[in-house]
Amino acid sequence: MKVALVHELLTMRGGAEKVLRVFAALFPDAPIYTLLYDEKKLGDWFPKERIRTSRLQRSAERLNHFPFSIFNRAFNHHLYLKRFPRAVEEWDFSGFDLVLSSSSAFAHGILTNGRPKHLCYVHSPARYLWDRTHDVMDRAGNGLPGLLRRAYLSRAFHKLRVWDAEAADRPDRLLAASRTVQGRINAYWRRESTVLYPPIDDFWLEQSSPKSSVLSPPSFSDALSTKNTPYYFVASTLVPYKRIDLAVKAANRLQVPLKIAGEGPDRKRLESLAGPTVEFLGYRTQEELRGLYAGATATLFPGDEDFGLVPLESLACGTPVIAFASGGAKETLDARTAAFFEEPVETSLAAVMERFPKMVFSPDLCKARARDFSRPRFEAAILQEAQALLGQN
Numbered sequence: 001m002k003v004a005l006v007h008e009l010l011t012m013r014g015g016a017e018k019v020l021r022v023f024a025a026l027f028p029d030a031p032i033y034t035l036l037y038d039e040k041k042l043g044d045w046f047p048k049e050r051i052r053t054s055r056l057q058r059s060a061e062r063l064n065h066f067p068f069s070i071f072n073r074a075f076n077h078h079l080y081l082k083r084f085p086r087a088v089e090e091w092d093f094s095g096f097d098l099v100l101s102s103s104s105a106f107a108h109g110i111l112t113n114g115r116p117k118h119l120c121y122v123h124s125p126a127r128y129l130w131d132r133t134h135d136v137m138d139r140a141g142n143g144l145p146g147l148l149r150r151a152y153l154s155r156a157f158h159k160l161r162v163w164d165a166e167a168a169d170r171p172d173r174l175l176a177a178s179r180t181v182q183g184r185i186n187a188y189w190r191r192e193s194t195v196l197y198p199p200i201d202d203f204w205l206e207q208s209s210p211k212s213s214v215l216s217p218p219s220f221s222d223a224l225s226t227k228n229t230p231y232y233f234v235a236s237t238l239v240p241y242k243r244i245d246l247a248v249k250a251a252n253r254l255q256v257p258l259k260i261a262g263e264g265p266d267r268k269r270l271e272s273l274a275g276p277t278v279e280f281l282g283y284r285t286q287e288e289l290r291g292l293y294a295g296a297t298a299t300l301f302p303g304d305e306d307f308g309l310v311p312l313e314s315l316a317c318g319t320p321v322i323a324f325a326s327g328g329a330k331e332t333l334d335a336r337t338a339a340f341f342e343e344p345v346e347t348s349l350a351a352v353m354e355r356f357p358k359m360v361f362s363p364d365l366c367k368a369r370a371r372d373f374s375r376p377r378f379e380a381a382i383l384q385e386a387q388a389l390l391g392q393n
Helices: 015-026 055-062 076-089 133-138 143-167 179-189 244-254 267-273 286-295 310-316 346-358 363-373 375-390
Strands: 003-007 032-034 051-053 098-103 117-122 173-176 232-235 258-261 278-282 298-301 321-324 338-341
Touching (some): 003 015, 051 055, 055 076, 076 143, 133 143, 173 179, 244 258, 244 346, 258 286, 267 278, 286 310, 298 346
Parallel strands (some): 032 051, 098 117, 117 173, 258 278
């Protein structure tokens, strides 16, 4: 069968992009349609020869405006939102048997009209259009620029919500990344869906690296200079909604070591909040991350996430998690593998961090839980869903 893959934006590495990598490996001949593509950031994950971009990419390149600095700063990327729905509707999939889309905002809105079949994996309905709209507005800034930005976003979001709800009827079948996402699909789109949790990469399930071994290549020795000192760990894209600021403030309050791996537009703000016990390590390879996970007292997961692969990566390394008691974390973690803080404030997180070293967790139980989210399980489910959908013809 001829398959096409669709993903809104290939401009950063995140959980949704990791899922797309699985799709790309499962269907190695399938082209990948995306609105915008940053080859510098994602060329090794998704080779340029497989990419089919939208007219927005060509326009940006003509203006010598790519890679988009606006996509690396909060809010400014919303200036392009109104152009995205029309752009995804312009793609022609008539030569394919199946389109498998990976949607966090717009990919579900492609036009297929039942030929080909459209199987949509939903990471979440666009949260800034629904349950996080007011958060976006609150961060729009002050003064006249902030007022103008809020006025623009208010009008844009209203039109996009109408389009989003109408476009949700287009896929032939919806798969939800978690029960939390399934609830939003039902609430906002009034559609049924099937829960299929994302997979953890095979790399994390390999048992070749015991918990006692902390990988530290020579170029990485400085970042692990306190590897014999207990520390908490964060691995995340540094964007506001991840709430890494809670982890930074809690570490400041307790004066305990915190290592943060990852890049993103919120890094400067977070660095301005950080005390002397907080280290920013920037982008790290999987090998480096495995060493950091394995050496940590606990991995902190302070955001309200739809699913969250980071906690599972930590468990695969035998390290428990401290997570906010909401969203996907409550579905994948329990008292045997994690401790939860109940309020999204630094004092609540700090209280759990302070008593955490006295808690007892089994590395073997942590690893066993991670294996429940294996890639073969996910791939088999995707193929089964695709075959069932095509069988309806």
